[in-house]
Amino acid sequence: MYWVTPAVRVVVGAALFDASGRHVLAARRSAPEALAGRWEFPGGKVEPGETVPAALERELREELGVVARAGERLPGACEVRPGLELQIWTASLLAGDPHPLEDHDQLRWLDATTLDSVDWLPQDRFALPHVEQML
Numbered sequence: 156m157y158w159v160t161p162a163v164r165v166v167v168g169a170a171l172f173d174a175s176g177r178h179v180l181a182a183r184r185s186a187p188e189a190l191a192g193r194w195e196f197p198g199g200k201v202e203p204g205e206t207v208p209a210a211l212e213r214e215l216r217e218e219l220g221v222v223a224r225a226g227e228r229l230p231g232a233c234e235v236r237p238g239l240e241l242q243i244w245t246a247s248l249l250a251g252d253p254h255p256l257e258d259h260d261q262l263r264w265l266d267a268t269t270l271d272s273v274d275w276l277p278q279d280r281f282a283l284p285h286v287e288q289m290l
């Protein structure tokens with residue numbers, strides 16, 4: 156008798172800070188229908204063989220058209236669904252202006268006073284106190 160540990164796939168979301176470090180980017184999902192209209196940290200699934208920072212930098216290029224550098228992982232994680240774990244990592248914007256190229260229909264830079272002004276996906280809320288401390 157043996158047990159197989161199910162593989163957990165990571166979704167990485169970016170707490171992307173602007174050059175001043177005083178604003179973080181929130182993105183409003185346009186799909187799928189169940190998530191549309193809710194706000195999240197832009198990102199996506201880590202591909203097999205890819206590191207989490209590399210996935211985060213790739214996703215920000217694809218989704219927002221920007222060059223960003225991954226920083227550190229924020230404490231905690233959330234199970235989006237069985238086998239899928241959401242981690243939030245910091246990222247700094249190196250080049251480009253973010254545009255909602257894929258998966259999102261609105262972007263918003265938030266500061267410490269407006270961080271809670273959007274309708275965050277519940278799964279993302281664990282990261283908000285950590286992000287707030289950094290703004």
Ligand SMILES: Nc1nc2c([nH]c(=O)n2[C@H]2C[C@H](O)[C@@H](COP(=O)(O)OP(=O)(O)OP(=O)(O)O)O2)c(=O)[nH]1
Binds near residue numbers: 166168195200279
């Ligand atoms: N990117 C992102 N996804 C999140 C967050 N919070 C959250 O629950 N999710 C969920 C939504 C999706 O079910 C899943 C990520 O899927 P995704 O569609 O963004 O991933 P992906 O770009 O790699 O897309 P695909 O390979 O499935 O086409 O995680 C978040 O802050 N950022």
